[in-house]
Amino acid sequence: MKYLLALLFTIFTLSTASAGSDSTAVSARKTSAEKLAGVIRYKTVSAVDSAQFNYGEFKALHTYLADAFPLVHSHLKVEVINKYSLLYTWQGQQEQLKPVLLSAHLDVVPVESASQGAWEEEPFTGELKDGYVWGRGTMDDKYRVVAILEAVEQLLEKGYTLNRTVYLAFGHDEEVGGFEGAGMISRHLQEQNVQLEAVFDEGLAVVEGVIPGIDGALALVGTAAKGNLNLLLTVNGDGGHSSIPPTDTPIDILSEAIQQLKANPFEPRMIPTTLETFETLAGKMGKKHQFALKHYSLFKGKILRKLSEERATDALIRTKLVPTVISAGEKYNVLPREATAIVNVRILNGENEKTVMQHVRQAIKDDRVKIERYGVYTPPSPVTATDTWVYSALKSTILGVFPDVLVVPALFPGATDSKHYTNLTNNIFRFAPQVVNRESAKLIHNANERLSVKVLENSVSFYNALIRNTCGEQELEQLVEKYSKGIPLGVGGE
Numbered sequence: 001m002k003y004l005l006a007l008l009f010t011i012f013t014l015s016t017a018s019a020g021s022d023s024t025a026v027s028a029r030k031t032s033a034e035k036l037a038g039v040i041r042y043k044t045v046s047a048v049d050s051a052q053f054n055y056g057e058f059k060a061l062h063t064y065l066a067d068a069f070p071l072v073h074s075h076l077k078v079e080v081i082n083k084y085s086l087l088y089t090w091q092g093q094q095e096q097l098k099p100v101l102l103s104a105h106l107d108v109v110p111v112e113s114a115s116q117g118a119w120e121e122e123p124f125t126g127e128l129k130d131g132y133v134w135g136r137g138t139m140d141d142k143y144r145v146v147a148i149l150e151a152v153e154q155l156l157e158k159g160y161t162l163n164r165t166v167y168l169a170f171g172h173d174e175e176v177g178g179f180e181g182a183g184m185i186s187r188h189l190q191e192q193n194v195q196l197e198a199v200f201d202e203g204l205a206v207v208e209g210v211i212p213g214i215d216g217a218l219a220l221v222g223t224a225a226k227g228n229l230n231l232l233l234t235v236n237g238d239g240g241h242s243s244i245p246p247t248d249t250p251i252d253i254l255s256e257a258i259q260q261l262k263a264n265p266f267e268p269r270m271i272p273t274t275l276e277t278f279e280t281l282a283g284k285m286g287k288k289h290q291f292a293l294k295h296y297s298l299f300k301g302k303i304l305r306k307l308s309e310e311r312a313t314d315a316l317i318r319t320k321l322v323p324t325v326i327s328a329g330e331k332y333n334v335l336p337r338e339a340t341a342i343v344n345v346r347i348l349n350g351e352n353e354k355t356v357m358q359h360v361r362q363a364i365k366d367d368r369v370k371i372e373r374y375g376v377y378t379p380p381s382p383v384t385a386t387d388t389w390v391y392s393a394l395k396s397t398i399l400g401v402f403p404d405v406l407v408v409p410a411l412f413p414g415a416t417d418s419k420h421y422t423n424l425t426n427n428i429f430r431f432a433p434q435v436v437n438r439e440s441a442k443l444i445h446n447a448n449e450r451l452s453v454k455v456l457e458n459s460v461s462f463y464n465a466l467i468r469n470t471c472g473e474q475e476l477e478q479l480v481e482k483y484s485k486g487i488p489l490g491v492g493g494e
């Protein structure tokens with residue numbers, strides 16, 4: 001109850017009066033790229049420690065958005081959730097239709113001090129150069145905030161009305177788990193008994209030359225996501241002088257435990273989503289692979305062994321764990337009394353915290369190692385079905401903007417804000433309308449992060465079409481009708 005009251009106090013509606021005719025003029029002059037450059041200038045860096053947040057930057061960004069997208073801010077209901085996240089409601093005419101939610105995030109990861117010198121352009125000045133917008137957040141995820149708002153702004157300009165309500169949900173702490181942002185937006189919607197038709201979030205993208213042996217571009221749509229868990233391993237000892245060490249120090253015992261985890265990986269397993277991925281890709285593979293996939297149960301061992309060889313595909317077929325933080329000792333001649341390690345676990349769908357703990361205990365087989373959960377556990381997501389009208393709508397939207405791609409449902413190995421919406425819908429799609437290759441993928445969360453203006457413009461077209469295809473008037477009716485007749489939508493190479 002106390003919680004509920006606190007929540008009520010933190011949710012209030014932004015004044016829509018701030019968008020005057022002045023700002024309309026400003027917006028008319030600005031291109032999407034200039035708007036993105038403007039958004040980059042706000043240092044909305046999120047941090048695990050809430051005291052490290054520069055909340056003023058988030059508030060200033062809200063004001064900037066109101067100015068840059070005046071029609072959105074005068075036509076949509078704008079709510080500030082938990083002080084720094086934004087929820088926009090574009091009301092549809094048919095209330096019986098479940099709304100669609102477009103999710104993006106306002107926060108960015110910090111610029112590491114070690115990478116500062118590697119930037120060709122300053123990370124927070126929003127430089128426009130050589131057809132690119134430069135800066136932290138251009139690729140993840142501010143371009144999507146701008147593209148979504150720009151798409152709505154364009155539709156409003158044309159007087160477009162919706163059948164189905166659209167929510168635009170912009171969290172402020174995705175990079176640190178999203179519990180205060182998307183988590184609170186989700187709670188806010190649940191309190192109003194909202195159920196959603198679908199959520200469209202970041203995740204996978206259009207990839208070129210990323211999957212070995214596959215030519216041409218693929219639009220990978222994340223229809224499932226792995227779970228996430230951190231384990232804290234602790235070993236205690238007696239300390240003392242390093243000149244007369246015991247047989248096993250805490251460092252020895254911890255090292256052995258980590259070694260055992262490496263020596264005992266989780267069993268490989270094909271989940272339905274990954275099988276669907278390879279079935280969709282089969283047309284692009286050689287005859288031999290097609291045959292093996294067709295008779296999967298017969299060639300199971302061989303296929304799984306092959307997939308284990310590449311780390312990208314290995315991550316699709318098993319729970320993976322890796323030590324990411326390790327600490328022990330303070331002085332070279334003093335035996336540490338404690339050694340600890342944090343092991344990050346990415347859980348394959350079908351397993352959970354309990355089964356992971358069992359596996360880890362069995363692999364380590366040493367009672368001197370204390371094993372406990374560290375931080376929050378995110379279970380693997382439910383699997384989104386692809387035999388639905390809304391998947392078809394997404395697919396034809398993708399093909400409208402990227403006519404030459406093959407649309408492929410796939411497992412997303414990371415986690416995004418969409419994990420907070422799993423109880424509001426079964427249809428969660430993790431796809432960003434961004435084209436990445438091996439080179440550009442390296443720029444995400446890195447120095448010289450930049451986005452081409454072309455990608456930004458395509459993203460605006462993508463969200464414009466996605467809103468029309470899922471929530472528009474005529475388009476929606478046609479789509480549902482086509483789908484119910486079993487006519488395949490889109491022109492994919494399947």
Ligand SMILES: [Zn+2]
Nearest residue numbers: 140141174202
């Ligand atoms: Zn992101």
